[in-house]
Amino acid sequence: MNKKYLLLAGIAISLGIGILFMPEKNTEKQVQPEQLLAAINDPSRFLSTDDITDRLVKKDPALMLIDVRPATQFSAFSIPGAVNFPIDSLLTASIQDMLNQKEMDKVFFSSSDLTSDQAWIICKRMGLKRIYVLEGGVNKWFNTIVKAVKPAETAPAEAMELYQFRMAACQHFFGSREMGANPVATAEKKEVRVVKKASGDKTGGGC
Amino acid sequence: MVGPLIPMGVIPETWNNVIALLLGGGFGFALEASGFSSSRKIMGTFFGYDFVVLRVFFTAAVTAMTGILYFDYMGWMDASMLYINPYYVMSAIVGGIIMGMGFALGGFCPGTSFCGIAIGKIDAMFFTAGLFIGVFIFSELYPLFEGMYNSRNLGGVKIYELLGMRETVFAFLLIVAAVGMFYGAGFVEKKVRKVEY
Amino acid sequence: MAKNKRDGTFYINPYLGGVLLGLVLFGTYYITGRGLGASGAVKSTVVTAVHAVAPSHADENKYYSKFLSDDVSPMSNWLVFEVLGILAGGFLSGTIYGRLKLKVEHSPKITSKRRLIAALAGGLLFGIGSQFARGCTSGAALSGMAVLSASGIITMMAIFGSAYLFSWIFKKLWI
Structure with a gap:
């Protein structure tokens, strides 16, 4: 009798292990x-x-x-x-x-x-x-980062910091501000992420 | 044939009642033959002298669950079409607690009491009469309970989603837990003094 | 064993019973897309009865009116036929194993009358509870577990947890 139950338990657990290998369904998670x-x-x-x-x-x-x-x-x-x-x-x-x-x-x-x-x-x-x-x-x-507008001299320090951060980021991405100004011109440059100049300014402009 | 057959339109709706009779017949036979028509056998689970309810209940749940998961995996059945009872947090727990109290007093649950009636148990007939009265009382007092009855609806949510688990992992753990419980039940049964019924 | 089969004390192996029940439950899901149930049939009957006795009252009550529609009588509900099937299946099994007998089953420590009152009270509570939980042990707990629904498993734990607790309080009724 005991052996029979061991066999049944074995069948149940191996079916369970089979379930473990089923792929996850997407429909379930709607x-x-x-x-x-x-x-x-x-x-x-x-x-x-x-x-x-x-x-x-x-x-x-x-x-x-x-x-x-x-x-x-x-x-x-x-x-x-x-x-x-x-x-x-x-x-x-x-x-x-x-x-x-x-x-x-x-x-x-x-x-x-x-x-x-x-x-x-x-x-x-x-x-x-x-x-x-x-x-x-x-x-x-593009408008906020690449074409960042320099705030007026009287603007609060935070605005200036934000601007510097944006400038630095733009240099990080495009090398220089002039190139970033024209989106079509930068298209080919996209992959070239070489300029690391921004790293020094990052702490200053970090959020 | 991809199931579920009736919602998929494989079997026309007119066969509904015939199928209901046949499936109900299987249900009633399995319950009665396992001994669910006897309230004292059922109550054995709670006192530790007969764990038939635990064994039948969990074996059935695991069998059906495994069948559904494998059929869904093989593409023979679309498990996402199966009806899932909506989970109303408070209502489900309160209802469960009230039912547990009724279980301890009456020794039946609705399905098993019908089996008891089928073989002539008078206590099962009284239990079923109580069921009708209980449903009637609930319906009449419904405005009192309406707030709780409808509060915190989580929809047809699955247990593994609530727990943040993968379905397959939960199903596996459930099978292991069931086998573990069957083993433990045999152990307890040996220790507890037999009750004649 | 064959000799004892008909004296009413023979029950099939619980695991065989469980697999049988599981296959029926699986078949129900495969064919109808829903689980089994029992308390739903009671609800349908109550709704129909109240509607027949006091139609305007049933229409006014928010709970009854949920289950009343003009074209379909709630009595023609799937679950009502299923319960008739349960009665037939139980009767068949009772005939095969020789258990057909009109009697009140109770612990020797209590009277029949006490057992019947407890059964009535238990049924009443079960009736109320099953409406809260939107299903009973079969409809919510068993069928819910097969599809791993949260409501089914939570309801199952609530039923068995509270039944375990209360069965020790009402211990005298049983052992």
Whole structure:
């Protein structure tokens, strides 16, 4: 009798071990509509351009910048270090695997907030964690970081520090301010991230 | 045939009641043949002289769970279409506690009391009469309970999502826990004095 | 064993019973996409009965009216047929194993009357509790566990935890 039970227990546990090797299902993790509504109304998914820039300069390994614009726009100009997952290819298996990295902060951006927010909602519904939207998109990033406006002499010290940080970051990305001023001209330069001049200023401009 | 068959439209809805009768028949047979028609056998689980409820209950749950997981994995069934009871935090716990008290007093649960009736247990008939009265009382006093009844709805959430675990890991641990409990139950049964019933 | 089979003391091996029950439960999910249940049939019957006796009262009550719709009578509910099946299946098993007998089962320490009162009270509490938890031991706990639903497993733990506690308080009723 005892041997029979041992056999049964063995069968049960080996079936259990079989279960352990089943792949995880995505459909199971759909977010409930109420939770999705609450998440959409929560503005904490928006990250500022300065925040992203700081993390880019510091080479944060957990940061994954995702450009959801079409490939042509991405190759014309994008934020340095970004990857291109056009929104219509977001549901393909390979990109899903890339997005499903739990230890990465996934930050979507497009020209403005619009397409990137759509991408965010799609991923939120699939239950992905640590996903964000770059506020204002690549346009705002360009206007605030690359074309940073020097504040007036009377401006508070914080404004001046912010400006210096932006300048330094821009030099970090593009080598010099003049080159960064024209997005089309920088397109080819994108991969070249050689200038490390910003490293000295970083502490001064850090957020 | 990819299940679930009726929601998928493989079997027409008109067969619903026939299928209900057949499945209910299997349910009733399995319960009665295992001894669930006897309240004193059922109560053995709580006093340690007969763990039949624990054994049957967990074996059944693990069997069905394993079947569903494997069928879903093989693509023979779409597990995401299965109905999941919504989890209302307060209501589920309060209801469970009240039912536990009823269990300890009555010695049956609704399914087993129907089995008891089928073989002529008069106590099961009284229990079922109590069920009707209880449901009636609840419905009449519903406005009093409505707040709690509807509070904190987490929707059809799965236990492993609440715990932040992978489904497969939870299922494996459940099987191991069940086998462990069966082993422990045999141990306790040997120690506790037998009760004649 | 064959000789004893019909004297009412023979029960099948609990693990065999469990696998049988599990297969029925699995079959129910595979065919209908829902689990088994029992208290739902009681609810349907109560709703129908109240509606027949006092239709306006049933329509006014928020709870009854949830389950009343114009075209489908709640009595034609799936679970009602399932419960009729339970009765048939239990009767079949009782016939095979020789357990058909009209009697009150109770501990020798208590009277039949006391047992019946306790059973009635227990049923009453179970009826109330099953409405709170949206299902009973079969509908919420067993079926819920098979699909690993949170409500099923939490309800199961609440039922068995509280039953364990209260069974020691009402120990005299049983042993």
